[in-house]
Amino acid sequence: MKFTDGYWLLREGVTAAHPVEVLDVTAAGDTPCGGGTLEIHAPTRPVRHRGDLLTGPVVTISVHAPLPDVIGITFTHFEGGQPRTPRFEVRRQKCAAQVSYDDEHALLTSGTLSARVARTGPWRVDFLAGGRTLTGSGAKGMGIMRDATGAHYLREQLDLRVGTGVYGLGERFGPLVKNGQVVDIWNADGGTATEQAYKNAPFYLTDAGYGVFVDHPGKVSFEVGSESVSRVQFSVESQQLTYYVIHGPDLLVAPVFSDEGDVTYYVPEGTWTRFADGRTVTGPRWVRERHGFLSVPLLVRPGAVIPVGAVDDRPDYDHADGVTLRAFRPARGAPVTVRVGDMTFTVVREGDTLRASAGDPSRPWALAAGERTARAGAGTGFLTVELG
Incomplete structure (x- = not known):
């Protein structure tokens, strides 16, 4: 108006x-x-x-x-x-x-x-x-x-x-x-x-x-x-x-506008991780890439913990049921709290071990870092992953 x-x-x-x-x-x-x-x-x-x-x-x-x-x-x-x-x-x-x-x-x-x-x-x-x-x-x-x-x-x-x-x-x-x-x-x-x-x-x-x-x-x-x-x-x-x-400080998404799929975007300071394949991009600098119809530049800030749902064909489901907590380059001694639906998780790195706890583990969940994943059934409140 x-x-x-x-x-x-x-x-x-x-x-x-x-x-x-x-x-x-x-x-x-x-x-x-x-x-x-x-x-x-x-x-x-x-x-x-x-x-x-x-x-x-x-x-x-x-x-x-x-x-x-x-x-x-x-x-x-x-x-x-x-x-x-x-x-x-x-x-x-x-x-x-x-x-x-x-x-x-x-x-x-x-x-x-x-x-x-x-x-x-x-x-x-x-x-x-x-x-x-x-x-x-x-x-x-x-x-x-x-x-x-x-x-x-x-x-x-x-x-x-x-x-x-x-x-x-x-x-x-x-x-x-x-x-x-x-x-x-x-x-x-x-x-x-x-x-x-x-x-x-x-x-x-x-x-x-x-x-x-x-x-x-x-x-x-x-x-x-x-x-x-x-x-x-x-x-x-x-x-x-x-x-x-x-x-939203943890994810960087760059839209693709050209028919050819060419995109140029700015990466802030730090070592970011590509969500799709785990490769790293170091900023600050400009990056130029080409993407198809099924991808966009999606980078994750170091230290972020991203919850990934278990269902990928619909948005209306219990997001906490089977959720995977993906940790990206976690810093030592810096706990991260993640809330998914009515479940609250805390993830912290202690030395070379990544530990996670669930406040109310009423549903299955998982913890992942790099190529390593630990899974828990309903009722399990703690998980660990050894970092390589």
């Missing part, structure tokens, strides 16, 4: 209010292990004196983390509305985040992902991982919008870097790369040759190492580099909007 007329103007009848700066920020819900959230109040006009708080809305913004490497933003105009169902079930883990702030920034860190909010100057929130900025929201990105009919919308715009491809949004019948498209998340029986689709999902994935899930079960309108070519916009008719930025 578009609200602007070009870059400078709003469409006829549309009004907008945007957070312009941080008024105050507090760390909420602190626990002994450091977990918590950031609660922010942001006015929609600069506060020069006390009277400026009497004009225009002040919005509440919560920064939180349900799981490691996942950070949520909840943007609220008016609170107190009755919860609407159905709702998406979001899995949560205690102490998933650590919060801190100084005079310049407020920071929430979850795993390898951080959200940094500017406390001085114009409104700005950035999502960072691995020493780089993945995406962010700046001036006039987040907003309270009203259209000519008086309908109330909340909108967010996240930065889209040059050359970043956007994928996902559920079942679609158009081009695979969603850049430049308008996608409305609303299930409809419109056939398989229109913009309507049966199985929409308010989640998009980028080739820049992150995805975004909009936690809203109703209609979500996405403008993927279409209203603003340098941003992905999403909006809902609601008083509250929650979205999650999800960072």
Whole structure:
């Protein structure tokens, strides 16, 4: 859904209010292990004196983390509305985040992902991982919008870097790369040759190492580099909007666009392992390859543990039943926790031995490193593999 007329103007009848700066920020819900959230109040006009708080809305913004490497933003105009169902079930883990702030920034860190909010100057929130900025929201990105009919919308715009491809949004019948498209998340029986689709999902994935899930079960309108070519916009008719930025640090996937299958991609620093054949690629450097219709460049970061399901012909099955935990170049003494469905595994290397434990071994599972695999039946909670 578009609200602007070009870059400078709003469409006829549309009004907008945007957070312009941080008024105050507090760390909420602190626990002994450091977990918590950031609660922010942001006015929609600069506060020069006390009277400026009497004009225009002040919005509440919560920064939180349900799981490691996942950070949520909840943007609220008016609170107190009755919860609407159905709702998406979001899995949560205690102490998933650590919060801190100084005079310049407020920071929430979850795993390898951080959200940094500017406390001085114009409104700005950035999502960072691995020493780089993945995406962010700046001036006039987040907003309270009203259209000519008086309908109330909340909108967010996240930065889209040059050359970043956007994928996902559920079942679609158009081009695979969603850049430049308008996608409305609303299930409809419109056939398989229109913009309507049966199985929409308010989640998009980028080739820049992150995805975004909009936690809203109703209609979500996405403008993927279409209203603003340098941003992905999403909006809902609601008083509250929650979205999650999800960072995937362990896998590097490069899309193939040419008919010949030629692809050039950048490998970050480190020794990465090809998922398909186990060969290694050392970065940082550019790599050029040729792939057929049944393969893409897929590299695994050193130290990662990737769960591989036992079923490869359908997505809807018990993912924990028969799962294999594949460890790639594990570091000594660095435990890795992996959750698959309702089962939680911990994998750690001790010397030349790789050990894994299952919290609730109610189903068979396996542990693999290189060409060596150890398998366990239901009820077995520990496995080891000797590393060559």
